[in-house]
Amino acid sequence: MKELVVVSGKGGTGKTTIAAALAALVSEPVVADCDVDAPNLHLLLDPKVQDTEEFIAANVAVIDPTLCRACGACELNCRFGAIGSDFVVDPIMCEGCGVCEVSCPYNAVQMRERLSGYIYTSKTRFGPMAHALLLAGESNSGKMVARVRELARTLTETTEKELIIVDGPPGIACATIAAITGSSAGLVVTEPTVPAIHDLKRVLSLFQHFTIPVMVVINKADLNLRKSKEIESFCKEKDIPVVGQLPYDPIMYKAVVAGQTIIEYAPNHQLSTNLQNLWEKVEQQLDSISRST
Amino acid sequence: MKIAIASGKGGTGKTSVAVNLALSLRDSVQILDCDADEPNVHTLLPLTQDQIQPVFTMVPEFDETKCTRSKNCSAFCPTHAIFVSDQGITFFPEICIGCGGCILSCPSQAIQEGQRQLGVLHQGMTAPGIEVVYGELDVGEPFVVPVIKAVKDQAKNSEGTVVLVDCPPGVSCPMVESVHGVDYCLLVTEPTPFGLHDLRLAVDTVRQLNIPIGVIVNRAGIGDQQVFTYCASEDIPILLEIPHSREIAELFSEGIPFTQRMPDWQSKFRELFQVIQEGIRK
Numbered sequence: 001m002k003e004l005v006v007v008s009g010k011g012g013t014g015k016t017t018i019a020a021a022l023a024a025l026v027s028e029p030v031v032a033d034c035d036v037d038a039p040n041l042h043l044l045l046d047p048k049v050q051d052t053e054e055f056i057a058a059n060v061a062v063i064d065p066t067l068c069r070a071c072g073a074c075e076l077n078c079r080f081g082a083i084g085s086d087f088v089v090d091p092i093m094c095e096g097c098g099v100c101e102v103s104c105p106y107n108a109v110q111m112r113e114r115l116s117g118y119i120y121t122s123k124t125r126f127g128p129m130a131h132a133l134l135l136a137g138e139s140n141s142g143k144m145v146a147r148v149r150e151l152a153r154t155l156t157e158t159t160e161k162e163l164i165i166v167d168g169p170p171g172i173a174c175a176t177i178a179a180i181t182g183s184s185a186g187l188v189v190t191e192p193t194v195p196a197i198h199d200l201k202r203v204l205s206l207f208q209h210f211t212i213p214v215m216v217v218i219n220k221a222d223l224n225l226r227k228s229k230e231i232e233s234f235c236k237e238k239d240i241p242v243v244g245q246l247p248y249d250p251i252m253y254k255a256v257v258a259g260q261t262i263i264e265y266a267p268n269h270q271l272s273t274n275l276q277n278l279w280e281k282v283e284q285q286l287d288s289i290s291r292s293t
Numbered sequence: 294m295k296i297a298i299a300s301g302k303g304g305t306g307k308t309s310v311a312v313n314l315a316l317s318l319r320d321s322v323q324i325l326d327c328d329a330d331e332p333n334v335h336t337l338l339p340l341t342q343d344q345i346q347p348v349f350t351m352v353p354e355f356d357e358t359k360c361t362r363s364k365n366c367s368a369f370c371p372t373h374a375i376f377v378s379d380q381g382i383t384f385f386p387e388i389c390i391g392c393g394g395c396i397l398s399c400p401s402q403a404i405q406e407g408q409r410q411l412g413v414l415h416q417g418m419t420a421p422g423i424e425v426v427y428g429e430l431d432v433g434e435p436f437v438v439p440v441i442k443a444v445k446d447q448a449k450n451s452e453g454t455v456v457l458v459d460c461p462p463g464v465s466c467p468m469v470e471s472v473h474g475v476d477y478c479l480l481v482t483e484p485t486p487f488g489l490h491d492l493r494l495a496v497d498t499v500r501q502l503n504i505p506i507g508v509i510v511n512r513a514g515i516g517d518q519q520v521f522t523y524c525a526s527e528d529i530p531i532l533l534e535i536p537h538s539r540e541i542a543e544l545f546s547e548g549i550p551f552t553q554r555m556p557d558w559q560s561k562f563r564e565l566f567q568v569i570q571e572g573i574r575k
Contacts, residue, residue, distance in 0.1 A: 008303075009331050010303065010304060010331055010333070011302065011304040012303045012304010012305060012462075013304060036465075037301075037464055037468075037494075038302050038303070038462065038464060038491040038494060040487045040490060040491070043486045043487060043490060059371075077397060079392055079393055080392075092473075092501065092502070093473075095371075095390055095392060096371065097371045097390065097392035097394055098369070098371060098392075098394060099392050099393060099394045099397060102369065102394065102398060134464070134465055136464050136494060136497040136501060137469045137498045137501055138466075139465055139466040140465075141463075141465045141466075169463070170303040170304075170330070170331070170462050171328075171330030171331055171437075171461065171462070171463075172330045172331065173330050173434070173435055173436070173437040173467070174435035174436065174437070176330075177433070177435050191546075192546055193546040193548075194336045194337070194546065194547065194548030195308065195333040195336045195337065195545075195548070198331070198333060199333070202330075202432060203331075206433065209432055209433040220542075223539075223542055223543060223546050224543065227546055227547075248542075250515055250537070253485055253512075253516050256485050256486055256516070257485060257486060257516050259486065
């Protein structure tokens, strides 16, 4: 089983568009949307949900006003600023640690399970899909990402498939770490802009930190050819393969509006040819990685 | 006055809006870049002098000689970061959330408050006279929220200062932490189904915090009309439309805020600011 995780560091570089195109090009993939904060892959893959599970990974404190004597012990010990001045817990700030519960001399605090979101098992026109939705303002996106990947692996085994394509989150913190650790390789989508290059370097050091193989695709490459060259030289220096360069073309947005992958929306467009070439290079990399491990 | 610039979806133009708004106002503006995963404000507005200080989180420090092996700390620890056996204490700092419950639960005062670095805080002036503060999470660290808190602690509270908070994407804890306590939230979106989907999530989140909202549509002209229909139906004002333009995208690629080359836009950003002020007073 191979697992390719599409990430970017900077948001909005084209992760979902590219992950969806790969899903359309690969024969029989399993897909997983691990951008649980702001998932978008379902808008292109139109999953039919087969199963929904509630995701409960934390607790939230609740103070019983009839028992509370307003002594302030909970507020003093809470390090997350979750106890309001009127001794009502702000669930958004509450980490569910339970320090308030053990601090309360009147047993007025109760820890309750909190629903962080939902995990879905679905079918798409390309194959099975694992995805999720984190409820507004909830934490624990790292744990949720781990659960989505676990589900995708189970789906891969039960349906005897061989490749998981993961649409990952932006950033480099808990959700991204949960999305890449233990995967076969990462595909970082970048663009030739000063901010994106800054973010690319940080996300590439994250892969280096966890010693996970990684490759780079430059989206909107012709927006700034000089900056694209700069990315190429940087990657060459670090011995990281650049597996493709895609043109800057508003047809990407049109395909999104149509709810289709580029491959379906414009099969004869240059971009589709570029994506086909991209997949061939990614596949070669995945093969050489699996031979070397 | 504090204004957050948030989005849900990444790459919609939050940083560009924050920087261009700051450049259009110029006087008494401070930018707090709370996207400590991938801070970008300083790539558009380089700091002319940069004060750097580490950001720490609380971690327990164990005194094995005082430990009576009660195991109360490991029983309490909500993330199972502590393991106590007859041989000693094993602690996994990278999964500790720093709640301090272990210290409270120890019967023999064997645990002290220690600290561990999670990232750094940068602070300094930029050439146009705008102060920029940004956090930078150490690579490999999962918990970004304490770094965001450290950035927000630097907010100037003086009457005449406009504090612009550039938020991380998403709608989970880092975004909520960044938006928390501001007077107004600008949500930057693009007119596509992706932009709309994530705008809805962001609106739901910011409304829970009871903060007034206004929308900026970036790359106007691509995509469809659904973002406009949604905002009208939810009674959310669209304060500014920035057209889809290769020129703006090319300036961004060079790290140049577009109002520096297209000065007509500065008056539009100043008008935007007037409308935000009225929105806060309501």
